[in-house]
Amino acid sequence: MTAPLLTLSGVSTFYGAIQALRDVDMTVNEGEIVTLIGANGAGKSTLMMTICGSPRARTGSIVYDGRDIARLPTHEIMRQRIAQAPEGRRIFGRMTVYENLLMGAEVSGQTDIPALLDQICDLFPRLKERLSQRGGTLSGGEQQMLAIGRALMARPRLLLLDEPSLGLAPLVVRQIFGAIRTLNRETGLTVLLVEQNAHQALRLAHRGYVLVNGAITMAGTGADLLARPEIRAAYLEGGG
Amino acid sequence: MFVTRLAPVRPDVFARPVRTEGVEALAYALQQLINGVTLGMIYGLIAVGYTMVYGIIGMINFAHGDIFMVGAFLSLISLLGLASLGITAVPLALALTLLFAAGLAALYGWTVERVAYRPLRGSFRLAPLISAIGMSIVLQNFVQVGQGARVKPMNALLPGGIELMNEGDFAVQLSWMQIAIVATTLIVLTAFTWLVTRTPLGRSMRACEQDLKMAGLLGIDTDRTISLTFVIGAALAAVAGLLFLLYYGVIDFFIGFLAGVKAFTAAVLGGIGSLPGAVLGGLLIGLIEVFWSAYFSVEYKDVAAFAVLILVLIFRPSGILGRAEVEKV
Numbered sequence: 001m002t003a004p005l006l007t008l009s010g011v012s013t014f015y016g017a018i019q020a021l022r023d024v025d026m027t028v029n030e031g032e033i034v035t036l037i038g039a040n041g042a043g044k045s046t047l048m049m050t051i052c053g054s055p056r057a058r059t060g061s062i063v064y065d066g067r068d069i070a071r072l073p074t075h076e077i078m079r080q081r082i083a084q085a086p087e088g089r090r091i092f093g094r095m096t097v098y099e100n101l102l103m104g105a106e107v108s109g110q111t112d113i114p115a116l117l118d119q120i121c122d123l124f125p126r127l128k129e130r131l132s133q134r135g136g137t138l139s140g141g142e143q144q145m146l147a148i149g150r151a152l153m154a155r156p157r158l159l160l161l162d163e164p165s166l167g168l169a170p171l172v173v174r175q176i177f178g179a180i181r182t183l184n185r186e187t188g189l190t191v192l193l194v195e196q197n198a199h200q201a202l203r204l205a206h207r208g209y210v211l212v213n214g215a216i217t218m219a220g221t222g223a224d225l226l227a228r229p230e231i232r233a234a235y236l237e238g239g240g
Numbered sequence: 241m242f243v244t245r246l247a248p249v250r251p252d253v254f255a256r257p258v259r260t261e262g263v264e265a266l267a268y269a270l271q272q273l274i275n276g277v278t279l280g281m282i283y284g285l286i287a288v289g290y291t292m293v294y295g296i297i298g299m300i301n302f303a304h305g306d307i308f309m310v311g312a313f314l315s316l317i318s319l320l321g322l323a324s325l326g327i328t329a330v331p332l333a334l335a336l337t338l339l340f341a342a343g344l345a346a347l348y349g350w351t352v353e354r355v356a357y358r359p360l361r362g363s364f365r366l367a368p369l370i371s372a373i374g375m376s377i378v379l380q381n382f383v384q385v386g387q388g389a390r391v392k393p394m395n396a397l398l399p400g401g402i403e404l405m406n407e408g409d410f411a412v413q414l415s416w417m418q419i420a421i422v423a424t425t426l427i428v429l430t431a432f433t434w435l436v437t438r439t440p441l442g443r444s445m446r447a448c449e450q451d452l453k454m455a456g457l458l459g460i461d462t463d464r465t466i467s468l469t470f471v472i473g474a475a476l477a478a479v480a481g482l483l484f485l486l487y488y489g490v491i492d493f494f495i496g497f498l499a500g501v502k503a504f505t506a507a508v509l510g511g512i513g514s515l516p517g518a519v520l521g522g523l524l525i526g527l528i529e530v531f532w533s534a535y536f537s538v539e540y541k542d543v544a545a546f547a548v549l550i551l552v553l554i555f556r557p558s559g560i561l562g563r564a565e566v567e568k569v
């Protein structure tokens with residue numbers, strides 16, 4: 001078996017004196033969709049951001065594509081074809097949709113911008129009609145599409161998605177999850193997906209991890225986790 | 241107290257007796273408009289640097305006015321040096337001086353950020369401000385020690401001008417110098433606008449300005465972008481320094497203080513963080529200052545400019561073109 005694309009070993013992250021991640025071990029294989037579920041405040045976003053070096057892991061290693069990236073500055077990590085659509089979307093509200101997309105591609109050195117743009121617009125046709133509109137004027141769902149599209153403009157090998165469904169109508173959520181599945185199947189894109197409401201995420205993902213108070217408490221295939229009663233109680237049936 | 245230490249203003253620019261009759265009054269007002277726009281352009285160029293730095297890292301770079309002063313000195317040194325080399329063709333001398341002063345001042349700006357601000361990033365909010373005040377004092381003293389405290393005069397490079405109107409004993413003058421100042425400012429600001437709106441660097445700067453963390457997540461080297469923001473701001477301030485030197489013909493190590501405060505006022509007036517706002521604010525401050533001097537009293541021109549600032553802050557705290565801004569750290 002080939003080595004995983006991403007391996008976290010013994011990762012702990014702190015905000016000042018507060019420990020947000022406790023000794024996290026996790027792997028993501030090439031071509032997989034892995035989901036991370038957990039309650040609000042469990043440390044999911046912290047884990048995603050720690051992979052990107054902001055905040056930095058205080059202990060442990062983060063090996064990506066055979067190289068420990070835990071001590072690299074954020075911009076260098078993101079130039080290794082890791083892209084994140086972060087929590088809260090973080091669209092540049094005073095830039096056009098087109099400029100937002102360009103931001104995704106430019107710094108990672110992509111040259112074939114028109115082809116990339118076409119791909120994104122095929123995936124999210126609603127963006128195509130709004131390329132010259134300001135990011136801040138988009139609806140929540142469109143902003144999420146833009147955030148994902150912007151991340152995809154870097155042609156990532158590893159895509160980090162932090163709660164892409166938050167606050168969106170069910171139809172839009174289905175659309176976005178459909179896009180993630182398509183990308184994974186057709187291009188082999190590796191995805192690490194954070195979700196608070198876990199049902200759809202576990203159905204979409206190959207494997208999942210459960211984070212409680214900054215520590216991984218369970219891991220397994222999506223179907224396996226879906227079937228466990230404690231997961232059902234905590235995250236699926238009115239919990240979370 | 242600082243007013244008396246400022247370089248004396250050329251008597252032909254300000255403080256004519258007020259004209260009140262008909263066409264002559266109009267001519268007089270037109271002259272003030274020309275003078276105000278010229279001065280406003282200089283303030284606008286400096287204000288852009290304040291507003292850019294504030295936009296990107298949310299700090300007031302109190303040393304920026306002194307970078308402007310350093311730019312004026314570099315310009316003087318360059319012009320004298322070129323003259324001693326026999327390069328006296330005015331357009332060539334100006335172009336070379338512009339490059340020299342902007343380039344070296346940019347290096348000053350880069351160094352100040354590197355030495356005094358970057359190590360404090362992530363520290364408590366006031367730390368970089370205090371450090372900036374320190375850098376301002378350092379630059380002033382550095383120039384005072386290196387160049388002397390006396391006022392440095394320079395011969396007018398471009399004497400003369402166009403007489404636009406002649407009414408009674410009052411002639412409306414548009415000097416070559418004023419034309420050169422306005423033209424240079426417009427060219428520089430056009431290039432700057434192109435840089436910010438059309439180039440990858442400009443996009444990176446705007447991305448950092450809007451969301452520094454997200455910019456980092458997109459692979460932008462945010463430290464480098466911040467450095468370049470200081471570099472560009474300093475270069476623009478040096479251009480303003482050159483123009484100030486040409487316009488007033490005298491500089492000293494203290495000109496950065498008052499010009500800096502005025503330009504900062506301009507940036508706040510226009511809406512701090514807004515680039516067009518900085519230029520607009522600069523023009524307004526220049527006009528207020530000149531018109532107040534012309535119709536009321538030269539002594540109180542600074543008071544007038546700051547009074548307008550206070551009024552704006554009371555009635556429109558985010559400035560004329562500013563957004564109601566969330567607090568930045």
Ligand SMILES: Nc1ncnc2c1ncn2[C@@H]1O[C@H](COP(=O)(O)OP(=O)(O)O)[C@@H](O)[C@H]1O
Nearest residue numbers: 015018020038039040041042043044045046047
């Ligand atoms: N910038 C920060 N400074 C201090 N504490 C933080 C910061 N961000 C998150 N935290 C804390 O870290 C913990 C995990 O937060 P987070 O990773 O956002 O959780 P999740 O994404 O699972 O909701 C929470 O207790 C939160 O309050």
Ligand SMILES: [Mg+2]
Nearest residue numbers: 044045046087
């Ligand atoms: Mg979160």
